[in-house]
Amino acid sequence: MTVDTSSWLRQHDGAKIWWSTAKPLGDDTQEFLLEKAQDSRTNHIVLGAILSELPQNFVATHTDFVAQILYAGQRHGDEMFRRIASGLQASITSGVRSRAIGIPDPQDVQFRDQFARNAAAQPPGPVRDFFSSMAADMENEIQYHAADDATLLDRRRW
Structure with missing residues (x-):
């Protein structure tokens, strides 16, 4: 995913592959994502793509995690915050109902x-x-x- 951040397909499919190895979404996975959000070297495009594949109801029910990852992203500037917020939003709005x-x-x-x-x-x-x-x-x-x-x-x- 980090090799070519301009590739939508690489980001989309890469996030799906990442989640296939990170499931179930437990405390370890949440801690890892929070760690990455706090690291200024983390690629915000990749993190946003990974967050976009969260389960659809996760953002509504895990407010502590959402707050922590948004604050971590904010500490690294508007672009990181925007990518994290966009990824969280995409996890809710994607799919067909x-x-x-x-x-x-x-x-x-x-x-x-x-x-x-x-x-x-x-x-x-x-x-x-x-x-x-x-x-x-x-x-x-x-x-x-x-x-x-x-x-x-x-x-x-x-």
């Missing part, structure tokens, strides 16, 4: 509510901002699908 037309995706609603609770529990700063942003993203997703559903249900041809 199905839902009934006219009904919000229950997982989007659950994530929105959990992220809002996570944000409220944090002191002002980047971690609260991250969780607030994630709650807003989930609300936007819910609203987008509601608007899209309205056009699907309106069978008129203008």
Whole structure:
């Protein structure tokens, strides 16, 4: 992954291979990732790619880890923080889900509510901002699908 950080395929597939050897996601794996985030020599592109393959509900349920890795990334500048935050966000939003037309995706609603609770529990700063942003993203997703559903249900041809 570090040989060619400009290769999306290398990052994507490399992260999947990395996780196939790091599972299950236990304390050792979390400690390793936190260690890498605190090391200024760590390639932020690679770390972001690895974080993007976290299990979908991990970010919502492991607030301590999320806070620690975001603060570690912040200590190394905006680019590292952005890559870590983007990787965490990608782990939630990637994949395909199905839902009934006219009904919000229950997982989007659950994530929105959990992220809002996570944000409220944090002191002002980047971690609260991250969780607030994630709650807003989930609300936007819910609203987008509601608007899209309205056009699907309106069978008129203008």
